[in-house]
Amino acid sequence: MKIVVIGGTGLIGSKTVAILRLGGHEVVAASPNTGVNTITGEGLKEALAGAQVVIDLANAPSWEDKAVLEFFETSGRNLLAAEAAAGVRHHVALSIVGTDRSDNGYFRxxxxxxxxxxPSGIPYTIIRSTQFMEFLGGIAASSADGNVVRLSPGLFQPIASDDVAANVAEVALAAPRNGIVEIAGPERAPFNEIVARYLKAIGDPREVVRDPExxxxxxxxxxxxxVPLGEARLGRIGLDEWLRRSQAKA
Structure with a gap:
């Protein structure tokens, strides 16, 4: 089967491509640096020729509200139009758990x-994932005020990128759901507690403060x-295991 992975050289994309190639599939790792650009349309027609499945893992270069909205709308329209012309039979898109329940520009x-x-008419599956464990450092940095990290006690259920990629590959090879699948990590705890565990494990002395605001x-x-409100597929890698793996790689 020919599968095109948009964003195929990124964190999740590169892992997904590797899994699918191990399964014997013809996989195109498509991104601007491989000559495929969903914003300009460059290389899309050629990449999608003969493809049965397209996995959209594209990410915006800017998180500024207007820029990120324009990116996902333009990229999505161009990609879906090219898929319709190529006769693609399954569109898989990676999104975010709670994206319709939290008010920030990226989620919108x-x-x-x-x-x-x-409405595109292409059979599809949307995978909504919780936040990746690999983003915990960036989350702490974005919430820091000097040596204090202020975070909500709202529930948090981060997932390892290896588990995300495994789920994306599995969904891509299954029949389209024409609906949403949610995936999450195996542990659920207050946001501030998860990040505090992460910082302690990496030897970061900053204090994490529970702040409902x-x-x-x-x-x-x-x-x-x-966090998922209903049924979700849970990853296998817990936070402690992910930290051990990360430190071993480092």
Whole structure:
């Protein structure tokens, strides 16, 4: 089977490409640096020729509200039009758990991306994932005020990128759901406690403060804003195991 992975050289994309190639599939790792650009349309027609499945893992270069919305709307429209012309039979898109329940610019842009998919007429599956464990350092940095990190006690359920990639590959090879699948890590705990464990493990002395008013990239975090409300596929790698693996690689 020919599968095109948009964003195939990124964190999740490179892992997904490797899994699918091990399964014997013809996989195109498509990104601007491989000559495929979903914003300009460059290389899209050629990359999608003969493809049965397209996995959209594209990410915006800027998180500024207007820029990120324009990116996902333009990229989504161009990609879906090219897929329709190529006769693609399954569109898989990676989105975010709670994207319709939290008010920040990036989440609003992902909602806009999702809304383009169902009306396209292409059979699809949207995978909504919780935040990646690999982003914990960036989350701490974005929430820091000097030596204090202020975070909401809202529930958090981060997932390792290896588990995300495994789920993306599995969904891509299955029949389209024409709906949403949610994935999350195996552990659920308050946001501030997860980040405190992460910082302690890496020897970061900053204090994590529980602050119900703390924003997450500009959006307010309620108790269940960032975790699945219903059934979700759970990853196998817990935070402690992920930390051990990360430190071993380092």
């Amino acid at each position: 842009a992902k909602v806009a991306q999702e809304k383009l998919i169902a 703390a924003r997450y990239f500009g959006g307010r975090v309620e108790e269940k804003s960032l």
